[in-house]
Amino acid sequence: MRRIQARHLRLSIAILTLVLAALTAGTWAIQKYTIEYLLHRDAVSSGHDWATYLAQNVGDLEGIAAGEAPSDASMAFFTRVQRVGRVFRYKIFDPDGRLRLVSDELSAIGTDRQNLTEHNAAAARAIAEGRPLVIAKSGKPPNRPPYFAEAYVPVIVGGRTLAIVEAYVDQTEKRELFNTVLSVAALSLSLLMALAFAVPAVAWYWRTRENQRADAQIQFLARHDALTGLANRAHLGERLRGALSQAAEHGGRVALHHVNIDRFKDVNDTLGHAAGDQIIATVAQRLGRFAGEHDIVARVGGDEFVLVQTGLAERTAAEQRAAEVTRAVREPIAADGHEVTVTASIGVALAPEDGTSVARLMKSADLALDHCKTEGRDCVRFFSADLDAELHGRLAIEKAVRDGVAHNRFELHFQPLFDLPHRSIAGFEALLRLRGPGGPIPPATFIPIAEEMGLIGRIGAWALEEACRVAMAWPETMRVAVNLSPAQFAAGGVHETVARVLAATGLAAHRLELEITESLLLGDTEAVLAELNALKALGVAIAMDDFGTGYSSLSYLWRFGFDKIKIDRAFMAGYDAGDRNVEQVIRTIVALGRSLDLRITVEGVETERQLRFIEALRCDQAQGFFLGRPIPAVEVAAQLLGEFHKVLPFAGRGAPRKGSVVGP
Ligand code: C2E
Ligand code: CA
Ligand code: CA
Numbered sequence: 001m002r003r004i005q006a007r008h009l010r011l012s013i014a015i016l017t018l019v020l021a022a023l024t025a026g027t028w029a030i031q032k033y034t035i036e037y038l039l040h041r042d043a044v045s046s047g048h049d050w051a052t053y054l055a056q057n058v059g060d061l062e063g064i065a066a067g068e069a070p071s072d073a074s075m076a077f078f079t080r081v082q083r084v085g086r087v088f089r090y091k092i093f094d095p096d097g098r099l100r101l102v103s104d105e106l107s108a109i110g111t112d113r114q115n116l117t118e119h120n121a122a123a124a125r126a127i128a129e130g131r132p133l134v135i136a137k138s139g140k141p142p143n144r145p146p147y148f149a150e151a152y153v154p155v156i157v158g159g160r161t162l163a164i165v166e167a168y169v170d171q172t173e174k175r176e177l178f179n180t181v182l183s184v185a186a187l188s189l190s191l192l193m194a195l196a197f198a199v200p201a202v203a204w205y206w207r208t209r210e211n212q213r214a215d216a217q218i219q220f221l222a223r224h225d226a227l228t229g230l231a232n233r234a235h236l237g238e239r240l241r242g243a244l245s246q247a248a249e250h251g252g253r254v255a256l257h258h259v260n261i262d263r264f265k266d267v268n269d270t271l272g273h274a275a276g277d278q279i280i281a282t283v284a285q286r287l288g289r290f291a292g293e294h295d296i297v298a299r300v301g302g303d304e305f306v307l308v309q310t311g312l313a314e315r316t317a318a319e320q321r322a323a324e325v326t327r328a329v330r331e332p333i334a335a336d337g338h339e340v341t342v343t344a345s346i347g348v349a350l351a352p353e354d355g356t357s358v359a360r361l362m363k364s365a366d367l368a369l370d371h372c373k374t375e376g377r378d379c380v381r382f383f384s385a386d387l388d389a390e391l392h393g394r395l396a397i398e399k400a401v402r403d404g405v406a407h408n409r410f411e412l413h414f415q416p417l418f419d420l421p422h423r424s425i426a427g428f429e430a431l432l433r434l435r436g437p438g439g440p441i442p443p444a445t446f447i448p449i450a451e452e453m454g455l456i457g458r459i460g461a462w463a464l465e466e467a468c469r470v471a472m473a474w475p476e477t478m479r480v481a482v483n484l485s486p487a488q489f490a491a492g493g494v495h496e497t498v499a500r501v502l503a504a505t506g507l508a509a510h511r512l513e514l515e516i517t518e519s520l521l522l523g524d525t526e527a528v529l530a531e532l533n534a535l536k537a538l539g540v541a542i543a544m545d546d547f548g549t550g551y552s553s554l555s556y557l558w559r560f561g562f563d564k565i566k567i568d569r570a571f572m573a574g575y576d577a578g579d580r581n582v583e584q585v586i587r588t589i590v591a592l593g594r595s596l597d598l599r600i601t602v603e604g605v606e607t608e609r610q611l612r613f614i615e616a617l618r619c620d621q622a623q624g625f626f627l628g629r630p631i632p633a634v635e636v637a638a639q640l641l642g643e644f645h646k647v648l649p650f651a652g653r654g655a656p657r658k659g660s661v662v663g664p
Pocket of ligand 3: 545546566568569603
């Protein structure tokens with residue numbers, strides 16, 4: 001496209017130059033012709049004047065022309081006017097063309113020496129036709145001036161031709177004058193013409209150049225990142241495709257390094273966007289240092305870069321490069337008055353072994369990067385086959401989640417919660433279930449993926465409504481617990497959803513318990529606290545789930561009035577493993593609960609021994625496989641019935657089987 005435009009431009013300039021040259025040549029031709037014409041006119045008029053002058057002063061001209069000797073007066077005249085004005089020589093012929101007198105040979109007057117027809121046939125013909133003739137000549141000083149004309153003019157008096165005069169007119173000065181004047185005129189004209197053409201031409205040229213420049217800039221911006229000037233994702237795709245087909249054709253490997261700045265969001269939030277931009281620009285510049293002639297550096301996300309190494313012989317070259325990049329990123333960066341040190345996680349995939357298409361290679365590098373992040377960041381990971389299996393597994397789960405949402409395939413199971421020390425059912429916790437093509441998918445696997453896919457809001461809202469609807473069939477003393485993921489809070493409007501569900505199902509608010517995890521309180525705490533308070537204002541209970549695992553900052557407990565703490569099942573596992581701290585920790589949490597007026601539930605109770613242990617610590621509630629596994633909604637009634645009959649306490653009997661009434 002640009003090449004075609006450049007060719008047009010060159011062609012236009014050539015045409016313009018030709019036109020200008022033609023116009024200039026034309027001007028000079030006209031000038032030459034004009035000078036010749038003017039000199040001709042000048043010679044004719046000088047010749048005429050001279051002839052008239054002669055006729056007026058030489059009374060016996062007719063006689064002289066006829067061959068008689070001139071009178072003394074005429075002779076004196078001839079001698080005097082050998083040179084008059086610009087006529088420096090003259091000849092007088094008789095009307096028949098016989099030469100009678102030559103101004104510089106006055107002694108030979110009258111001799112019949114030459115005939116005009118012989119002397120100049122053209123002049124003779126012109127005179128015969130009654131018109132003058134002028135011949136321009138150039139001469140050699142001192143005998144002749146450089147430029148002169150020979151004008152043949154008839155001397156006519158009273159309608160009769162008395163004689164023919166040949167006047168030699170010096171035109172050197174006139175010619176120079178004409179030349180100067182016309183040259184100046186022609187030059188001015190040429191200049192004017194050049195200006196008339198050149199101004200619009202130059203303007204047009206600049207406009208075209210500007211357009212081309214703007215065009216090139218737009219093309220650049222469409223393919224590059226504005227902040228760093230690096231290739232953007234689209235351009236990376238184009239170039240990587242080229243590099244891959246090149247490698248396929250000529251052999252050699254391509255390495256794709258997916259570089260991610262660790263915890264960039266934190267840096268950005270703490271130091272501000274200006275510093276963030278400076279960090280990104282600096283890292284981009286450092287990556288650029290490593291790019292060879294055929295390598296590619298691109299920015300593919302806020303804090304994500306891709307470095308493509310081409311023409312690789314060995315895997316070790318990629319390992320070396322990744323190590324160099326890691327070191328380069330780690331050098332201190334001056335950002336908005338701070339000295340910042342950042343680290344990078346790098347996922348590397350090689351073509352052809354880890355993928356031969358752009359999409360596949362990027363995905364492989366992505367996966368390696370994810371792996372790197374789960375291993376604590378600031379590291380380099382190469383793609384491997386087991387990551388591939390992980391990828392396929394993940395894609396299958398994504399599909400199951402998508403299908404589950406589209407075809408309402410999610411289900412809820414309900415696990416009983418028991419009040420201690422009586423071991424009576426206080427309610428049930430609703431737990432999501434999803435079946436994939438290869439069997440049930442654990443919620444701990446599909447929920448984080450649904451969160452990443454942005455689908456947890458819809459799934460969570462459905463779970464909430466379904467749980468409340470199911471609970472409406474239970475005795476009024478029974479509560480239902482529903483888990484809420486932090487991602488649901490991120491979208492906001494949780495209390496509105498809860499209020500709507502309560503209204504729609506008719507469940508009393510005090511029968512609903514919402515379980516949240518500590519991680520929720522790590523984020524935008526003020527907004528979360530406001531949301532939690534709004535929920536509490538509805539009358540629902542809020543439980544802190546999985547307590548003791550994650551961040552376990554007691555400050556969260558002080559900041560929000562939880563109704564309940566659920567001690568994570570890891571404590572029961574620890575108790576079984578003989579961890580001596582377990583008793584101390586649970587005792588402390590129970591005491592804390594008492595002082596804050598909140599109930600303590602222990603999860604993951606799998607044995608009689610564990611149950612007796614937490615009963616002895618005076619926990620309020622217990623949940624676990626020993627007391628009851630999660631069961632489908634239709635089996636809840638049977639379990640309640642078993643509980644109601646109290647034929648046999650659950651304790652000591654192991655986990656009840658699915659679908660069976662617990663007890664004999
Ligand atoms: P969680 O909230 O801690 O749920 C309790 C988990 O512990 C359930 O696993 C349950 O089956 C399991 N469990 C109960 N008793 C025992 C026991 O004695 N021993 C052992 N080893 N495990 C026991 P599940 O159903 O696989 O759920 C796992 C996690 O998935 C849940 O942990 C919860 O964080 C999440 N989840 C489940 N349903 C939902 C939901 O509807 N929404 C959200 N946001 N998350 C959910
Ligand atoms: Ca829970
Ligand atoms: Ca839990």
